[in-house]
Amino acid sequence: xxxxxxxxxxxxxxxLIVGCxxxxxxxxxxxxxxxxxxxxxxxQAQKYVPDQLQAVDAQIASAKDAFAKGDYKGVLAAGxxxxxxISGLKDAASAKAADADAALSKAKDAWSSVSTDVxxxxxxxxxxVDILSKSHHLPPNxxxxxxxxxxxxxxxxxxxxxxxxxAASSGDYTGAMAKxxxxxxxxxxxxxSLGMTS
Amino acid sequence: xxxxxxxxxxxxxxxxxVVVAGDTLSKIAQKYYGDPSLxxxxxEANRDVLKDPNKIFPGQTLKIP
Numbered sequence: 017x018x019x020x021x022x023x024x025x026x027x028x029x030x031x032l033i034v035g036c037x038x039x040x041x042x043x044x045x046x047x048x049x050x051x052x053x054x055x056x057x058x059x060q061a062q063k064y065v066p067d068q069l070q071a072v073d074a075q076i077a078s079a080k081d082a083f084a085k086g087d088y089k090g091v092l093a094a095g096x097x098x099x100x101x102i103s104g105l106k107d108a109a110s111a112k113a114a115d116a117d118a119a120l121s122k123a124k125d126a127w128s129s130v131s132t133d134v135x136x137x138x139x140x141x142x143x144x145v146d147i148l149s150k151s152h153h154l155p156p157n158x159x160x161x162x163x164x165x166x167x168x169x170x171x172x173x174x175x176x177x178x179x180x181x182x183a184a185s186s187g188d189y190t191g192a193m194a195k196x197x198x199x200x201x202x203x204x205x206x207x208x209s210l211g212m213t214s
Numbered sequence: 215x216x217x218x219x220x221x222x223x224x225x226x227x228x229x230x231x232v233v234v235a236g237d238t239l240s241k242i243a244q245k246y247y248g249d250p251s252l253x254x255x256x257x258e259a260n261r262d263v264l265k266d267p268n269k270i271f272p273g274q275t276l277k278i279p
């Protein structure tokens with residue numbers, strides 16, 4: 017009886033070992049498949065959804081850890097969840113990329129308009145500053161201080177506009193638009209201080 | 215950014231003045247520049263509509279560079 021039990025136990029161990037070994041290959045393939053799928057979306061995910069990518073990386077690291085410990089069953093159980101997470105990561109990154117493309121396109125259009133507009137504002141201010149600088153008496157709504165501030169503000173405007181143009185030239189239309197708006201606001205203030213808006 | 219001032223004619227940000235009865239270019243220059251002698255600046259900016267600096271008419275819209 018005792019001998020029979022030992023044989024039974026040995027047989028069960030053998031089945032278990034063979035069973036585990038038969039799961040090793042699929043578990044290895046599951047990890048490799050997940051890594052391949054993630055590699056295909058990693059760059060876009062890193063750019064647009066880095067936190068979500070980090071979570072998926074952690075899931076794969078956990079599966080690898082389980083694999084190293086021989087928990088192939090655990091790896092296989094986690095596999096579908098990891099693939100779903102990668103699919104979600106891909107969708108989220110694609111959606112954010114589409115949003116970014118739309119924002120870039122909008123900024124590009126806006127830049128096209130503002131790049132014509134702002135130089136005209138600056139030219140109008142330059143013209144008025146040049147004329148007022150020749151004036152023997154300033155008009156009542158313009159002081160010497162405001163004219164002086166307009167002159168230095170004009171230099172600042174040109175420098176700011178140069179920065180905005182550089183940003184646009186390098187393809188950063190969103191940044192260029194932010195800088196251009198600051199130039200427009202400042203130009204509007206100067207025009208007001210010179211009585212050009214009344 | 216151009217170094218030279220472009221014609222005010224093409225610039226929507228150039229201020230304008232609608233002539234009223236009794237206006238002269240000198241009076242307009244006095245109002246906007248504080249100096250009547252600068253009327254020539256207004257005349258030159260409006261050569262497309264003014265032939266003579268002494269002849270402006272109520273209702274005319276002049277550019278004030």
